[in-house]
Amino acid sequence: MENNERTKASQKITLIGALIDFLLAVFKVIAGVLGNSGALIADGIHSFSDLLSDAVVLYAAKHANEEADEDHPYGHKRFETVATLGLAIILTIVGIGIIYDAIGRLGNPNVLSHSTLILSVAALSIFSKEVLFWATIKVAKTYKSDMLKANAWHHRSDALSSIVVLIGIFGSLNGYLYLDGIAAIIVGFMIIMIAWELGSNATKELVDTSIDIEQVAELRKVIGMLSGVSNVHSLRTRKIGHAITADVHVQVDPFLSVSEGHIISVSVERAAKEYLEDLYDVTVHIDPEDDEIAAPCEHLPERAVALGILNKALFNNKCDGEVQRIQLHYLNGRIHVDFFLSLSCLSSDKSYDEILKKLTEVVAALPDFGNIKVYFG
Structure with a gap:
């Protein structure tokens, strides 16, 4: 039940985010083209990349909470980890692409137009992505999902990048044309930094890094x-x-x-x-003992072989008929033995001390064996 709720909540918030990402991406690219803003176009491409990341998250959310099966006996929880690493790779590629394009634009900056339109779209992006961040991070914390947390910070990166874009556009509109290209480069580096953090955390998990x-x-x-x-x-x-x-x-x-x-x-x-x-x-x-320091009993014969050695020695010394059960203790590099005998073994001509002495002599002659105890019942 909890896994189903987790899956539904993850899919719901991701679908909402995907719809908003699509609309924002369209608005940004159209406004960027009309207003000659490379920074806004770069931000729009960033939003289109979010659609791909949303698809990855939806896939992982569906499969991560499935029960263990024959092919995945430990469950499917690492689908989330792989998805997070995938998001990091996508973000890195997008960031590098934006920087490359922006550097080319710096040499030939464009004069911006449609100022009201491009400023409004940038402001709308900041507001909507910040709302998405808080909505997604709430679900991520509720269900302890690193994957959703990664997607939430992806939304936050969009909000931050749109702030930079807004500043760059505002500067360009006031005569500082190069600020639009610089804003795009800053957005690219911000995206790569977020990708590095997400990717490094996912990689640590994949290589079985310990908790705190x-x-x-x-x-x-x-x-x-x-x-x-x-x-x-x-x-x-x-x-x-x-x-x-x-x-x-x-x-x-x-x-x-x-x-x-x-x-x-x-x-x-x-x-x-x-x-x-x-x-x-x-x-x-x-x-039974600290095997982190050493394993002194590794060379000792296992139970079947050890019992064979004992029974042969007992038979040769004509005392095998007295023993009902044998219990072995592998300690300190020796096999210590508990013998369980019937009370009928004790008689006027055979005392406890005599039986103990006899069994002790038999075991003492055997290599790898140590102390013995005798119990009657």
């Missing part, structure tokens, strides 16, 4: 305060569209049961999502 370092430090503190968590390491975050994902290694008591370790991971996920509102996915890795 202070937020990461606070998130680490929040997780570390949870009951059962003894250490937090390898905490990583990244943005995917408007959302945040994270993965973290949490160190717990190495002798906890698997189910209790799982409950701790659930608590970690809940606490992380409560702290970071935009966090939608957390991968929690439960560690």
Whole structure:
């Protein structure tokens, strides 16, 4: 439901912007041609480029909130990121084109005419684009959309560029003909600067740049305060569209049961999502020891092989019939073993100490194995 509302709101404000962009572009180009204003024509071309960016935003808004599928198991949120990068590229091309054209006009400035018309169109552009900026930024903040935020600032860039155009036209009408060309060049550079900011932010997201370092430090503190968590390491975050994902290694008591370790991971996920509102996915890795420093157990045999070694040793020492269950603990580069035996193993001629001593001797003779514990039940 929330994704549908987000999509509809994004499409609605973008369609409104596209309609206004089209009308403004037509007015500016016609008025610029009639009034011989290169700055106003450049501003009109800028508005036509907005139509292309609006189309990109509409496409991304439609697909970014689709559910995950087989081809996109992590969802489609980065459609927004790619769209934002696309907007930046479009803006850069437009800015360079405007500057190139304006430099050519500087050598042969035109005398402006139809002053009332061109000044009115420039003023209309400033007003309408500023209104569009505030309307779009409101939707962007409501639904936390960087893509809509980028489009909002695109509208703001139009308003700012129209202010520059207005000043240039006014100066040209008062005898400073070169001001129209200078205004066009300034507009071009403003567009490129906005494109750089949008493009750099989108690129950071595409290369999995972390969220703010202070937020990461606070998130680490929040997780570390949870009951059962003894250490937090390898905490990583990244943005995917408007959302945040994270993965973290949490160190717990190495002798906890698997189910209790799982409950701790659930608590970690809940606490992380409560702290970071935009966090939608957390991968929690439960560690019995800090594997960020070293991995001392990597060389040890896995469970099936380790049990085969143990069972063979128990059989050779004629004590395999006593053991009901074996639990292994991979810690500090050794395999520590818990033996579970039936109470019937305890008799007048076989005490706990004798059983412990026998099993200890068997395990001590094996490489890679460490301490043992014996439980009866």
